[in-house]
Amino acid sequence: MKIGYVSLTALLMVGCQAVPSQQQFSTQTLLESQPVVEAESRLNQIDFRQLKQQKKRPVVALVLGSGGARGYAHIGVIEVLEQYGIHPDFIVGSSAGSIVGSIYASGKNAQQLREIAMNMKANDVRDVTLDLKGFFDGKKVENYVNAQVDQLRLEQFKIPMYVVATELKEGKKVVFNYGNTGQAVRASVSIPSMFVPTKIAEHEYVDGGLVSPVPVKVARDLGADIVIAVNILAQPIHTETSNVWGLFNQNINIMQKHLANEELKLADVVIQPDLREKAHIFDVKGREATMLAGAEATAAQLNKIDQVYQQHHYAHGHRIVDYKVSNTFGLYGQFK
Secondary structure (H helix, E strand, O other): OOOOOOHHHHHHHHOOEOOOHHHHHHHHHHHHHOOOOOOEOOOOOOOHHHHHHHHOOOOEEEEEOOOHHHHHHHHHHHHHHHHOOOOOOEEEEEOHHHHHHHHHHOOOOHHHHHHHHHOEOOOOOOOEEEEOOEEEOOHHHHHHHHHHOOOOOHHHOOOOEEEEEEEOOOOEEEEEOEOOHHHHHHHHOOOEOOEOOEEEOOEEEEOHHHOOOOOHHHHHHHOOOEEEEEOOOOOHHHOOOOOHHHHHHHHHHHHHHHHHHHHHOOOOEEEOOOOOOOOOOOOHHHHHHHHHHHHHHHHOOHHHHHHHHHHOOOOOOOOEEEEEEOOOOOEEEEEO
């Protein structure tokens, strides 16, 4: 069966890198000694247009879209961009993109992201609950993300990070960039009816992919001159529809495809990995294949990225001569 929207649930059921017991103790002590700052939207904190004037160069945004277990592909994308000298001024992530984006923005590099992905374990993030609103609570997701970002709040990140979620009552898009990182990401990945909605202050939030699966418009509204968007959504034509989960997938995929297509028109570069047969999270080879697909799709767009940078009279430090992705997921390039 093709892996679709609900594969994020499987991703979280499999889990993420375990934290050693000593680190767990220190993390718990740290959490107890610091006041909890809930996730908030404070979009006026950074004026990227002013940054553009100060640095006399265009502002570059990386947009990481939703897509469940296909989110592993974002790691391959980041690895190629990192090696090619592309360093975004800020990152916008929705659902799966918020997980990878937040860990990267906190200061981790692509190699560390890959190590985290390849050492996933189940019980770090899996918390089944008896609740009428969902059968996963999501608190372990919050704790895991906070552990991976070393308990940093969103506003403390090395790269400014914007996490997209959906306010449940009004169905409106909300962008978090301040406070509890794990809480914001938990909200962004809370698939309705599977996860209990994430409550922040007096509001409940669910998956950001419902309103903005590839949040390019957020990046533009924040002041990005160059937007590199990564679209990992499933193609409805490849979705299994012979069972209830397949039908659920198909309904979500059709809706998200139309939303994403409109936003992708606003991007300068669109990276779309071929994930029809690769997005499987239950074995190491599946994760590797998905990351490799992201790397290959990015390598194929490097000339396009060069063209966009040249149009903005901006050089990022490398010009492509040859760039290859090996079948062992070792990335290498030759630049001049």
